[in-house]
Amino acid sequence: MKIYKGISGAEGISIGTIYYFSKIKNNEGNLTVGEAIVKAKEKLRKLYTIAKDKLGNDNAKIFEAYDMLLNDQAYISPIIDAEKIGVAPCEAITNQSNKLISLFENHKSEYMRQRSDDIKYVGDLLIDCINGNDDIFDIPENDKIILVAEELTPADTLQMDKTNIVGFATLRGGSTSHTVILAKSLGIPAIVGIKDLNKNLNGKNAIMDAEKGELIINPEEKIINHYKNKLMEEKRKRDIINSFNNTVAKTSDGVRIYVLGNIGNIEDVKNNTLDNIDGVGLFRSEFLFSSTNIKPTIEEQIISYSTVIDVLHPKSVTIRTMDIGGDKKIDYLDMPEEDNPFLGNRGIRMCLLNKEIFKEQLKAIIISASGKSVKILLPMITTVEEIEIAKKIIKEVQSELTVPYSKKVSVGMMIETPSSAINISSFVKYCDFFSIGTNDLIQYITASDRGNEFVSNLYSPYNPAVIKVIFNVIKVASENDKEISMCGDLAATTDMTALLLGLGLKKFSVPIPIVNMLKYTISKINLKEAEKMAKKILNTEREGEIKAIIEKFNAELNI
Structure with missing residues (x-):
């Protein structure tokens, strides 16, 4: 028996036989770079359609990228310039790709490394495409x-x-x-970054414990x-959850707790x-703006927003x-490179600098909800002035409309x-509601990039400062x-549900596939006991x- 260690990708357990997969490559092609680009685009369009049909719009965006x-x-x-002076097409592609890869692969941010x-x-x-290699997958029928x-x-x-x-x-x-993201959507366990994998493993019995990141060969x-x-x-647990x-x-x-859904497009509510x-506690509207190379029209936005509002x-x-x-960058917006974009021009700052696009979006939202109610959530607010300006623009938009x-x-x-959390007592005078976005909040409070392997251990929801800030905001x-x-990842982390309930949270917004798991977890928790733990x-x-206190509490409830 031998255990190979890697990085947990998509969690789950599986028992099966190893099949070592590799592609056979042909190295004798005669297409030009221009012809290869046309062929590659055609292939990506087909892959986009397949992904959208099988896995939804969010996963299909990989192929748009x-x-x-x-x-x-x-x-x-x-690449084209090199081809013009006589460099072989494949060599020109390899040289340019390697040049750019070298700029990104050692970046401190995992996102940039990706x-x-x-x-x-x-x-x-x-x-x-140049060499005429087609994707052939000869998967045995084991x-x-x-x-x-x-x-x-x-x-x-x-x-x-x-x-x-x-x-x-x-x-x-x-x-x-992206492969891990797709594996999660497919519900297939995955482990990545396993060293020493080789063809000699082919045909051997194995167990995959993706949660631990372990591949066990020839288990006892x-x-x-x-x-x-x-x-x-x-x-058995899945049946109970369902x-x-x-x-x-x-x-x-x-005690009644509210579980809402996070969505990114109309397909999420259709499916x-x-x-x-x-x-819906979070409709991420930015996907409407990032899914194409041109700005969505007001009419296109109205179709998306009204579909969701009407269905719900x-x-x-x-x-x-x-x-x-x-x-999150948009090609058609003027977005210069920034040394630290997470502390730069983003969220409401970007909206206020692109006032016309912001007004178009507000107009589309307000028209979409004609005869109904709608909630507008403003991101990355740090000052009262930003809220005042945004609310003034909303009133402007309403006064300009001549349609219902x-x-x-x-x-x-x-x-x-941190500024919005610390100043919550001021913001309550200007807002109708609040939504805690834990992904950025934890990152800013702990001053740690969760994608940076050198400090990612500091990005922790167990940090006492994080918990105290969340408690005070709720209070x-x-x-x-x-x-x-x-609406952040923490809301969907069921290990933390008891603590969040104990801190006073009564409304969670999570990815729709997590909803039943969260309801199941909530059903096992006594609120008064959770409040004592908190x-x-x-x-x-x-x-x-x-962490030990939370784990003990959860273990006693078999969460």
Whole structure:
């Protein structure tokens, strides 16, 4: 028995036979770079359509991003110029790709390192098009296969027959890679970054424990039995979780808790059972602006917003205005490079600098909700003045409209910066509601980039400062009768649900696939006991002790 360690990608357990996957490459092509670009674009359009049909619009955007790279003259022009002076097409592509990859692959940010994988994929795609390499996936028809490879591209993951595949394991890749994202959407466990994977593993029996990041080769009988029991327990738990479909969330002592959904586009509401959520707590409108190379028209925005509002009515819909900047760039906006974009021109700052686009979005939202109510959520607010300016613009928009529009517009803000959290007692005078965005809030409070491997351990929801800030925000908002919810990753982390309930949170907004799991977790928690635990944690100074208290509480409830 041998255990290979890697990085947990998509969690889960699987038992099967190793199949080592590799592609056969042809190196004798005769297309020009221009012809290869046309062919690559055609292939990406097909992959986009497949991904959108099978996995939804968000996952399909991966292939749009690749297509945008093929339009990026900073990448393409040097390749074409090299070809013109006699450099072989494949060599020109390789040279330019390697040049850009070297700029990104050692970047401190995991997000930027991921861009090097994108460039490598597009370069390999162009070379395959030149050489006439077609994607052929000869997957054996074994019962259960754990597919092992040096690397898997999103196209590989999407196109291969996954009927018998129960796990992916790769030598390369990081936890935020596009392949991992697709594996999560497909519900297939995945481990990446496993060193020493090789063809000699082909045909061997194996167990994948993706939560631990372990691939166990030739496991002993007692290990096999242990994991078979775990799989049976997981299935039993899944059946219980599924029984919470279309029910309201309540704690074990009968307190009503509200579970809303996070969405990014109209496909999310078309493809899910909306009776299962208490409304939409976060409509990420920026996807409307980033999914194409041109600005969406008011009419296009109205179609998206009104579809969601109409389908959900009379439940509430909260639309966050475009949260652009940081790691989210838009080609048609003037967005100069910034040394530290996460502390730069993003969120409401970007909206106020692009006032006409901001007004168009507000107009579309308000028209979409004609005869109904709608909530407008403003991102990255740090000052009272920003709220005042934004509310003034909303009133301007309403006064300019000559068509029916919503008279019931609530205005709220994200609590995602230390300044907004510390100054919450002032903001309650200007806002109708608040939503805690824990991803940025934790990053700013701990001064740590979660994508930076050198400090990612400091990015922790167990940090006492993070917990005290969240508690105070909930307390002040509740005392002033303002609705307070949480829409960040922490809301969907069920290990933390008991603590959040104990801190006073009564409204969670999470990805729709998490909803039943969260309801199940809430049903096992006694609110009064959770409040006792939270009080103890608020008086605890060390992260390790806080984590231990939470783990003990959860273990006693079998959460």
